Each structure stands twice: as C-alpha cells, then as structure tokens.
Amino acid sequence: MIKAGIVGATGYTGVELLRLLARHSQVEVTVITSRAEAGVKVADIYPSLRGHIDLAFTEPDINTLGACDVVFFATPHGVAQNLMPALMKTPARIIDLSADFRIRDVPVWEKWYGQAHGAPELVNQAVYGLPEVNREKIRTAKLIACPGCYPTATQLGFLPLIENNLVDPGRLISNAASGASGAGRQGKIDVLLTEISDSFKAYGVAGHRHLPEIEQGLGDVQPAGANPISLTFVPHLLPIIRGIHATLYATALDVKNLPDLQQLYEQRYANEPFVDVLPAGVLPQTRTVKGSNICRIAVLRPQDKDTIVVLSIIDNLTKGASGQAVQNMNIMFGFDEKEGLDIVALLP
Amino acid sequence: MIKAGIVGATGYTGVELLRLLARHSQVEVTVITSRAEAGVKVADIYPSLRGHIDLAFTEPDINTLGACDVVFFATPHGVAQNLMPALMKTPARIIDLSADFRIRDVPVWEKWYGQAHGAPELVNQAVYGLPEVNREKIRTAKLIACPGCYPTATQLGFLPLIENNLVDPGRLISNAASGASGAGRQGKIDVLLTEISDSFKAYGVAGHRHLPEIEQGLGDVQPAGANPISLTFVPHLLPIIRGIHATLYATALDVKNLPDLQQLYEQRYANEPFVDVLPAGVLPQTRTVKGSNICRIAVLRPQDKDTIVVLSIIDNLTKGASGQAVQNMNIMFGFDEKEGLDIVALLP
Amino acid sequence: MIKAGIVGATGYTGVELLRLLARHSQVEVTVITSRAEAGVKVADIYPSLRGHIDLAFTEPDINTLGACDVVFFATPHGVAQNLMPALMKTPARIIDLSADFRIRDVPVWEKWYGQAHGAPELVNQAVYGLPEVNREKIRTAKLIACPGCYPTATQLGFLPLIENNLVDPGRLISNAASGASGAGRQGKIDVLLTEISDSFKAYGVAGHRHLPEIEQGLGDVQPAGANPISLTFVPHLLPIIRGIHATLYATALDVKNLPDLQQLYEQRYANEPFVDVLPAGVLPQTRTVKGSNICRIAVLRPQDKDTIVVLSIIDNLTKGASGQAVQNMNIMFGFDEKEGLDIVALLP
Amino acid sequence: MIKAGIVGATGYTGVELLRLLARHSQVEVTVITSRAEAGVKVADIYPSLRGHIDLAFTEPDINTLGACDVVFFATPHGVAQNLMPALMKTPARIIDLSADFRIRDVPVWEKWYGQAHGAPELVNQAVYGLPEVNREKIRTAKLIACPGCYPTATQLGFLPLIENNLVDPGRLISNAASGASGAGRQGKIDVLLTEISDSFKAYGVAGHRHLPEIEQGLGDVQPAGANPISLTFVPHLLPIIRGIHATLYATALDVKNLPDLQQLYEQRYANEPFVDVLPAGVLPQTRTVKGSNICRIAVLRPQDKDTIVVLSIIDNLTKGASGQAVQNMNIMFGFDEKEGLDIVALLP
Known part of the structure; x- marks a missing residue:
C-alpha cells in the first residue's frame, strides 16, 4: 500500500479522486487538504463518502504531503505551481490535475492563463500525462501534468x-x-x-x-x-x-x-x-x-x-481528470494499469 | 395605460413580471430599479427580453417610483419594508411580492425571518393578495402583500x-x-x-x-x-x-x-x-x-x-409570484382580471 | 377572422400550433383531425389547453378541411401528399409542416425518405416557406412547404x-x-x-x-x-x-x-x-x-x-415548425407578420 | 465461484444486476435469457458493459437455468410464476425481483395485479427478501421474493x-x-x-x-x-x-x-x-x-x-431492486454481505 495525499479535495475532481481511491487495493489516502474546510470531515461535505472515507480536511503542509508516496493536486490553476518548488524536493511523486504544468511554452501559458507562472523552471520537468502517448515517460516521472478534459x-x-x-x-x-x-x-x-x-x-x-x-x-x-x-x-x-x-x-x-x-x-x-x-x-x-x-x-x-x-x-471527471490521474499513478508505481479503474459505467 | 415601476427586477420574479407586463395592454413599465445593475439594459441580463423591453436599470428613487400608478417589489425580504414608509405617502399603489407584509403578527414575522421589522406600523394596512379569498379588499388596497408560492x-x-x-x-x-x-x-x-x-x-x-x-x-x-x-x-x-x-x-x-x-x-x-x-x-x-x-x-x-x-x-413564478401580482393589479385598477394572463402553458 | 383546420394535431407541432393560434386575433381553429383520437377532446390529451381550446378531434374529411381558409398539416411525412391532390382542388390554402413538399427533386426525396412520392405532380407548386428568402412568393402561394427545424x-x-x-x-x-x-x-x-x-x-x-x-x-x-x-x-x-x-x-x-x-x-x-x-x-x-x-x-x-x-x-417547435407556419400564414393572408407571434421567451 | 443465471435481463433491473455481478468476486454469470433478444450480445444493447460481459442472450431453458447455483428473475410480474414450478424442482436457488411472490394472500395479489396467479402453491415457500427483517430466513431460503422499491x-x-x-x-x-x-x-x-x-x-x-x-x-x-x-x-x-x-x-x-x-x-x-x-x-x-x-x-x-x-x-435500481437481490444472494450463499456492493455513490 502506498500513501496518497490530495491537495484541494473540496471540488469535483477531488471527490472523484476519493471515489476511485477508496476502492483501489494498493493506495491509502492519508492526507486531504483544504484551507477553507480544515477540520471538517470529508464525508460531511460529500455524504456519498460516509462509511468509505473517515478523514477530515487539514491545512496543506509540505512536510505531511512530502511524506506521501504520491500527491495529487485537485486545485484551480495557479495553486500547484506555488507549492511545487518545495514539494519537488521531497521524495513524493506528484500528479497535478490542474493546468499549471501542461504547456511547455511559459509565455503561452502566461498569456492564456493571465498571470505570471510561479515555477517556470519546473515546467520542463513535467511529463504530460496522456498514457496513450507518453506511457513510457510516465513510468519514471517525478511530476505529471494531467491533461485537461x-x-x-x-x-x-x-x-x-x-x-x-x-x-x-x-x-x-x-x-x-x-x-x-x-x-x-x-x-x-x-x-x-x-x-x-x-x-x-x-x-x-x-x-x-x-x-x-x-x-x-x-x-x-x-x-x-x-x-x-x-x-x-x-x-x-x-x-x-x-x-x-x-x-x-x-x-x-x-x-x-x-x-x-x-x-x-x-x-x-x-x-x-x-x-x-x-x-x-x-x-x-x-x-x-x-x-x-x-x-x-x-x-x-x-x-x-x-x-x-x-x-x-x-x-x-474520470478519463478527463481523476481517472486519468489514477491511471498515471498506476503506471508510475507499476500497478496494473486498470487497478481501481475497472468500473462499469452507471447506466441507466 | 397606467405606469408601473419595478423595484429589484434582476431576480426571477422580476423577469417574470417583465414577461407578463410586456404583453399587458394597459400597463407601461417606466421604471426598473436595481442598485447593482444601474445603467445596464434589462435585455442585456435577460436576452429573452431583447426587442420587448428597452429600459435600463436605474437606482431606486422614491420620487420616480412614487410617480408611478403601481410599484412592484420583486426584492428579497427586508427591502420593501425600508422603502415603504416613504412610498406609502405617494399616490402610488404598491404590490409587494416579498414576505415583508404577509404576516400580521409582527413578533411572529421577526422570529421566522430573524430580523427586526422595518415598518411594523404598516403591516396592518397590507391586504393579503390571494384573490380567491380577498378579492374585495384587494380592489381598494393601497398595499398588497402577495402570497408566497x-x-x-x-x-x-x-x-x-x-x-x-x-x-x-x-x-x-x-x-x-x-x-x-x-x-x-x-x-x-x-x-x-x-x-x-x-x-x-x-x-x-x-x-x-x-x-x-x-x-x-x-x-x-x-x-x-x-x-x-x-x-x-x-x-x-x-x-x-x-x-x-x-x-x-x-x-x-x-x-x-x-x-x-x-x-x-x-x-x-x-x-x-x-x-x-x-x-x-x-x-x-x-x-x-x-x-x-x-x-x-x-x-x-x-x-x-x-x-x-x-x-x-x-x-x-406565475400564480406563485408575478402572475398573482399582475392579477392583483388587474383587480386594483378595474381591468379584466385575465388581462395579460390569458396564457397557454408552454407544453411540451 | 379566418377559419383554420389542423390535420394530425396530436403531436408536438400540433399542440404548438394550437398554443399559437389560440392567441391569434384573426384566426379561429374550427377543425382538428386525428384518426387515432377521433371523438377525444383536445384538452384531454393536452391539459395545458383546458379553457383555451374546446374542440374534439374528428376524422379527417376533405370537405370539412376544404371549407377552411387555411389547413395546416402537422403530420409525419407521407401523410400530407396523400390528401393533397383532393385538397388542392378546394379553396383552402395549405401549410404543410411535414417534409412532403420540401425537396423539388422527386427522386432525391424518394431516396432519402425511402418511399414513392404520392403526389409528385404537386411538388413544383409548393413554395418553400422560409420567409427570410421567399417572402414574396409566400404571399400568393396555394401550398407552403414549411422548412425543417x-x-x-x-x-x-x-x-x-x-x-x-x-x-x-x-x-x-x-x-x-x-x-x-x-x-x-x-x-x-x-x-x-x-x-x-x-x-x-x-x-x-x-x-x-x-x-x-x-x-x-x-x-x-x-x-x-x-x-x-x-x-x-x-x-x-x-x-x-x-x-x-x-x-x-x-x-x-x-x-x-x-x-x-x-x-x-x-x-x-x-x-x-x-x-x-x-x-x-x-x-x-x-x-x-x-x-x-x-x-x-x-x-x-x-x-x-x-x-x-x-x-x-x-x-x-416554434421558428423550427409551428411558429414559422403561423408566420407564413400571416404573410399569406396579409396579417401583421408578428400577429400571434410577439411572444417573450419563457426564461427562466 | 458460483454460477448465476438471469432471466429477462433486457430491462433496467437486469442491466443493474449485470453491473453489480460483473464486479462480484464470487459469482460468474453464465446464462442471460431474453426471448426477444436471443442471439444478441448483451453489450450491444448496453454499451456500458462492453469489455465486462461477453455473453449473448439466449432463450430461457429450464435445464440450463436449473444448472445454475442461483437464478435471478428480472422480469415483469407474471413471468416468474410460470417458470417457477419447474425451476423449484432443480437444485438452483431463486431470487425473484418481480412482484410474483411478495404477497402471501393470493386473492389480494390477484386483485391488485389483475390476473390469476400461476403458482399459488409456491407463494408460501417464498421468503420476503428484506434482510433488515428476515435475514435468518433468507440464509436457507430456496425462493426469495425481493421487495419492491x-x-x-x-x-x-x-x-x-x-x-x-x-x-x-x-x-x-x-x-x-x-x-x-x-x-x-x-x-x-x-x-x-x-x-x-x-x-x-x-x-x-x-x-x-x-x-x-x-x-x-x-x-x-x-x-x-x-x-x-x-x-x-x-x-x-x-x-x-x-x-x-x-x-x-x-x-x-x-x-x-x-x-x-x-x-x-x-x-x-x-x-x-x-x-x-x-x-x-x-x-x-x-x-x-x-x-x-x-x-x-x-x-x-x-x-x-x-x-x-x-x-x-x-x-x-440498487437497494430497491438489484442491489438488494445481490445482498440476498450474499446472505444465502454465506458470502460477506457487502461483497460486490461496497460501492461509493456516483456524486456528482
């Protein structure tokens, strides 16, 4: 079992990550951060998780996150890049679901996202996490930039x-x-x-x-x-x-x-x-x-x-965000690529 | 043609009032107020009104409102009661779609709405605007408290x-x-x-x-x-x-x-x-x-x-709010009670 | 007031026609046909019409329809073409909402609709009822083929x-x-x-x-x-x-x-x-x-x-079918083109 | 691994059963019957099952069904009761999701369902499958009447x-x-x-x-x-x-x-x-x-x-039908009651 942390899990990609990781046989979620909801039980915001996730949100902390095997960012763009310089120095491997590290050309990113990039020196270390194109690079990546939906x-x-x-x-x-x-x-x-x-x-x-x-x-x-x-x-x-x-x-x-x-x-x-x-x-x-x-x-x-x-x-929310993030994690850690993702769609 | 003013028409009861009054043969809407949207054309917020209503929102002003024959309040509770003492001194007749004057027992109102009432002395002057019960009183009312949905x-x-x-x-x-x-x-x-x-x-x-x-x-x-x-x-x-x-x-x-x-x-x-x-x-x-x-x-x-x-x-939004308000207006001004309201429901 | 008949008004374009014609100041709907529902009150199938339309469905009959000033077909394709040869001999003007007379090239129609055309000799008499292109031809048309949505x-x-x-x-x-x-x-x-x-x-x-x-x-x-x-x-x-x-x-x-x-x-x-x-x-x-x-x-x-x-x-259902049909009727009979159609969209 | 058959899996309770059983570690679905769709692959009707269920529908057959450890009926009422006398003689245990065996008073059933009961002699052998009331009886039941939603x-x-x-x-x-x-x-x-x-x-x-x-x-x-x-x-x-x-x-x-x-x-x-x-x-x-x-x-x-x-x-479809059926099966066969059902709801 590896340990996973999630930064910013109050949004929809966050709760989707929790839904998927709750049934993953080789991952234990140990940290879920949210400044706004620190102290609140995750299941109080998402009652679908009652009985599945017993954690409460905590303030984001580099030491706690850095002690995880993998850290997911389920944050709006602009957040991950601020924590990334410190987090890259820890042993944790990182999967960023936001747009912060997707565009290799920093001025292009800054133009479209309307802000200066907080960690331009790390952009080239990120692997674009589309397994159908980059599976081999994903295996050994330290930092994954998960594609948009x-x-x-x-x-x-x-x-x-x-x-x-x-x-x-x-x-x-x-x-x-x-x-x-x-x-x-x-x-x-x-x-x-x-x-x-x-x-x-x-x-x-x-x-x-x-x-x-x-x-x-x-x-x-x-x-x-x-x-x-x-x-x-x-x-x-x-x-x-x-x-x-x-x-x-x-x-x-x-x-x-x-x-x-x-x-x-x-x-x-x-x-x-x-x-x-x-x-x-x-x-x-x-x-x-x-x-x-x-x-x-x-x-x-x-x-x-x-x-x-x-x-x-x-x-x-799945292949377009959190499922793809778990697929990347499976590749990075040598798990079966379908582990935790072998789901029958809910139809009707 | 009578002149109508609407206070707070950015919400759904407001746009519904405009939909109904736009086709009423005996009413012209002359004032639509909104502090937040003053200067903005109504049809820019509600494109369904393009070609039907050419007015822009203005700041609420007692003199302008008081010069109307009828003033509708399509505001959250707590707003109408503040303007009402001044407005009651003008010739305008008033139809309040909010809850401010519905409850005759002021302490009960204050308990359920969690605030002091701003015009308790006017509560007993309001006629509860349910035509199926109070049609006669509505005819001559100065102030109508329109029922909730x-x-x-x-x-x-x-x-x-x-x-x-x-x-x-x-x-x-x-x-x-x-x-x-x-x-x-x-x-x-x-x-x-x-x-x-x-x-x-x-x-x-x-x-x-x-x-x-x-x-x-x-x-x-x-x-x-x-x-x-x-x-x-x-x-x-x-x-x-x-x-x-x-x-x-x-x-x-x-x-x-x-x-x-x-x-x-x-x-x-x-x-x-x-x-x-x-x-x-x-x-x-x-x-x-x-x-x-x-x-x-x-x-x-x-x-x-x-x-x-x-x-x-x-x-x-219709019989539960704005349609009932227009029905009250029709009764108050001696119009055919169905004028502007003889609508076939949109089905499917 | 002109008299209007509707063939096949049990579908959605039929009820939409009734919604629009019910408020049209210069049209009276006098016949509504449906083989399947003959004898049933229209308002029993569409309760939104209770109090607005008091007619019952009748069996389609050329004499009754031919006595109308205008006959609308709100039928599936293949129906209008069978009644059309007889109806064209009556004084009624006809607005067909179906696809039967839209395509001038009969073999093309037959290929795409998978059946022989029942009145190929009438196809060239039809005017394609898109007022923004064919307004002048519509004025004098005997038979309108209303465009698809x-x-x-x-x-x-x-x-x-x-x-x-x-x-x-x-x-x-x-x-x-x-x-x-x-x-x-x-x-x-x-x-x-x-x-x-x-x-x-x-x-x-x-x-x-x-x-x-x-x-x-x-x-x-x-x-x-x-x-x-x-x-x-x-x-x-x-x-x-x-x-x-x-x-x-x-x-x-x-x-x-x-x-x-x-x-x-x-x-x-x-x-x-x-x-x-x-x-x-x-x-x-x-x-x-x-x-x-x-x-x-x-x-x-x-x-x-x-x-x-x-x-x-x-x-x-409106500009894509029944509203456009009424617009065509207004042009054909010299009414104000917006009569019965000056509607504020239902929003929200 | 036990073998499961499903009668009538073209409806929504059928596809829901398949979704649940596809991930159940101790059940293999071996027969899925449908008269109307015999020969058609299940995944062709329910593309959500592509890659999960490779079976085709077959005609219902008592011998094939009787060779299963458990047979589910996901049929409209009136169907299970006709196959039941023969099926009760096989070793298979039966979970009926329909209403056929829920009401112990046969005349009451016949009044509400408007037909004669096809196997009244079996009604008293059925256990009403609400585990929160009848868990002990369910363990040893031959025939379960699954509650309605x-x-x-x-x-x-x-x-x-x-x-x-x-x-x-x-x-x-x-x-x-x-x-x-x-x-x-x-x-x-x-x-x-x-x-x-x-x-x-x-x-x-x-x-x-x-x-x-x-x-x-x-x-x-x-x-x-x-x-x-x-x-x-x-x-x-x-x-x-x-x-x-x-x-x-x-x-x-x-x-x-x-x-x-x-x-x-x-x-x-x-x-x-x-x-x-x-x-x-x-x-x-x-x-x-x-x-x-x-x-x-x-x-x-x-x-x-x-x-x-x-x-x-x-x-x-889950606790109100197919999930409850699987819960009953888990109890009947001594599996963990949550096996295959430990699902996080899909939210949002």
Missing part, C-alpha cells in the same frame, strides 16, 4: 489521423460539449440549474485555454515535415452533470489513398485498456462512460466526402 | 375543506415540492445544476418560513368555533426550473357525512378564472401550468379511508 | 455568407443539436428520459434527411457561377425539450478581403422581424428563444483564422 | 416506529417519489423526456400495487395486540433517472413518552451494513446513494408536534 477527448480522437499525416493539420475543428461539472463546484449564477438545465450554448468561442494545450499535444505526435497544427475549438455547455462529447472534423489530404479508417483506429488502440473504438456504424453516447475511465470513439466519412468526422467521448 | 398552492388546495370545517384542522400536512427558481437567482453551490439536477431532497423540515403564513391564511377562513390550524409542512427541491406541486393530507372529521368532494371543489372555484378543478380521476402535472397563472387541483379519498388527499399545482 | 437554423446562419459567395461552398459544416421534442411524441425507447436525460450523442451522421433540404436551400441563394454546395451535417440529441443550436463552420475564400461580418449580418437581417443578430461578443443560448419565434445569431472568426463560426439558435 | 424505502423508514408500537398504525402516510427508471425500459409516451423532464406529478393515488405489500410488511413486524396497519400511499414521478425519496408521516400515540427518536433509529440499524441513519439535523438527498445499496434515513418531529416525519432514500 477537452484535450483528452480531442487528442484521442485525432491521434491516428495526425500521427499518420492523413489530414490537413491547418484546418482541424473540435466542436465539443461538456457537462456542467467541468465548471467546478463554485457558487456562480451561470451554472445554476435554473440558468442551464433547459438550454444549450457555446462559450469561449473567441479563445478557450484548452486550445493551446490541444495544439501542443497534436503537434507532438506529427511526423517530421508535417505542416503546423491549427485548430478551431468551440466548446459548449451541456445540461448534464458528467460527460464530454467531442465531434471532430478534419479534411483528408488525399481522399483517394486513405487507409480504412475503422481499421486504423482499431489497430492504434488495440492495446489501450481505456480506449474503445466502437464497431463501424455504432455511435457513442456519453452515458456509456458515466463514472468510468473509458474513451469511446467512432470514425466516419459521411457521404464519402473528404471531411472525416470523429466522435470521441469521455467522462470529464 | 407554497402558501398559494397549499391554501388553494385546502380552502374548501377548511372553510367548511370538514377536516381536523390540527393535523394538516402539506408535502410540497418546488422547482429551483424558487431559490432565486443567486450564486449558491446548493442550487448548481451539478448539485441538484439528478437528485431530490427535502429541506427546511424543522421549520420553513411559509409555515406561519399558511397557518394564518387558513385560520382566516375557518368558521367560528373551529379548532386552531396546525400544519406539518415539508418542502422538497425538484430538479426542474418552474413548478410547485403540493400534496396535501387531511383527516375527515366525519367521514360518513362528508359531502361529495369533487362537487365541493368545483363549486367553490366555479367562478375563479385561475383555479381549475380537474375532472374526477385526472391528476395534475406541473408542466400543464408552466408559464401560466393557473392553479390546477385534484381531490381524492383513496380506498375510502378517512384521509383526504388534495393535489394542487402552480407555476411558482 | 435544422434547415431553418442552418440556412439562416449561412445565408449572408452564401448569398455573397464569401466562403467555400464545398466545405460547409453544420454541427447541430436538437431538443428531444424534435423526435416527436411517440413511445420509443431511445427518447425515454431514462435513456437520454443525462447523456449526449450524435446521430444520423452517415446521412440525415435534412441534408438535401439544406443543400437545396443554400444552393437557391448562391450567386451565379458559385461552386456547388456540399455540406457535412452532424446532428446531436440534447437532453432538453425544446431548442436547436447550430454551430456552423465555413472557410473564407479570401480572408484578406472579407467584409465586416458583424455588419454584414446586421444589415442582412435588419428588417427581419424574427432574426436577431446579437451584438458582437454575445453568444446565443437556446433558452432565450424558448416558446418564441426568434432566431438568434452570432458570427465570429476565432483567432483571425480563416474558419468562420456562426452560432444560430431557434426553438425547434 | 417503494416498499423497501417505506418499510425501512417506518420499522423502528412500528416495531415499538409508537405511532398510530391506522393513519400512516407514505408520500414517495421515484426516478423514471422505476417505470422500466419500455417505449411508452408517458415516460418520454419530453413529457416528464420538466414536470412533476403524482400517480396511482387511487391505489398502487405497492400498497398491500407495504401494509403486509409492516404488519409482520408489529408487536402483538397492535391495531392493524392502514397506509395512505401517494407515489410521484421525479424527472431523474434513479432514486426514491419517501417522506413518511406518522402520529405519535403518546407524544409525552416518546423515546429519543434519533437514538432509536441509530440503535435499530447499528449493525445493518446498508442502512445509514444520518446525524440529527442532516437530511438525505437521493444523489448520495446513486448506484449504491445504501438506504439513508433521517427522523424528525417538527415543531414538537405529534406528527413524526421520516425521510428515507434509496436507489430504486
């Missing part, structure tokens, strides 16, 4: 096309929609049930922070000589709690010589425990991954035009 | 039984459920979509502020000599935007001599434009009154036991 | 770009999402609340019947010499009752010489009573048109790339 | 009061609300998202089949000499997928000598693994048991009146 769904959907340079990288479109838990657990009018439950809207069309992350990730897997990635990314807000659905569009570079796309996708993900390429003709529904770490993908080329459509779904 | 549904459901002393007044139960708009438009975690959209709960079971209001209202219609009203009131939160469903239980005092309940209810409400007693065997659904000012009622006595069950539904 | 939102969104040949017509994308009322009122497992309320999915990606309708409509407004329209259309199912949100993508043909898109859209729709181009920077939400006949549009070019993004929303 | 929530809520004869048994009220999965997975108009998602209603007020089941169950635990149980039961339909919330009302027989209710409930359920009495002042929310087998209970006496209010929640 939209970036996970979008990258897994585009990967086979980009790795094989089959589509125009300069005209990618990700039309994505997320459940409201992606907005976090904060008292904001624009995510009240009364404001969004019987509605649908796009947001952040002018520019969303996940855009540079996706472009960086797809650029990393291009073959040499490919043209640069340019993505149009339009996120939407769904009146559901969990789930991301990315509808991806790409233009085939050479439609006459395209390989069989179904086969391409099935082969690319044949050994991936958490990517499920659906049979030809079957389209994914977000409810089939609710609470599970699976990404389900369908690929089509409607009416044999040169526009390829990829549908890619995840649970934003 | 739960009290409207509960009182209309119990009225025929209480007026005729047919049930034990000491053991009434109102098991009611409200859509989330009843909680207002404030950034609170406990009404986020993520917290309540796939859930159901009771709240305020130990004591809800609408309890004394209902008990007072039912007491007012008892025949002389009846025992005092005692109600157990359990409200619940529904994962819908609009709608109140009250399931009422009462014990027949003399089950062998009960009149035909269906007939009793139909006769009591035969001339009420906004109370619809459903045919025997038909049960109400809140969606059938969405956006309309109707209260739909069914009355049953299951298995011929002595427990009478009444189902009473309204739209909490 | 997705086609309305998509065409209104693309019109200014296509009319001015500003984008590549061969690479249009409509990524659209509809509320579940678009699937009609039939007992099908795949639209149960339990199947779709906490989920999101694409459907019909391989080919949806609205695709040829949209391509035909956009082709009709192209300037001479433009390349043919080719659209990739991906519809999705939203867990809401009403609303369509179309997110449209087009590639600028000459990004350096693009006109100001905001100005282009505002001018194009300046005189349209039911198209509202939002101020720059404001994005539409479907709830702002719930129950109203408005189409709200925003146009953007994110990060100054050459991909133009248009967001276009409607209520699928 | 409303009866589970209602009985667990009332038990401590009835066992101790603290309330008037002749005036019990259960005002309960269920998620739509309780209506099953059938294509019926009245459970479409469009019909119920933004609405709330009571149903079955005149008489619901769970009424005699609850009255029988509560009667079984009364002390000698208590008056007969008489319940008013009003179920409501919630616009959520899973969850039952029962709000129970009872009148204290002797309010001055009532024991401490909080303590009474805590002691009654101290050793129950799946009943969680909440701390005083905390009220249950259905989301805290979503996907888990827990029943959460709060007990209050508002305003110190003599009406006791109990709030009792479960997930209707």
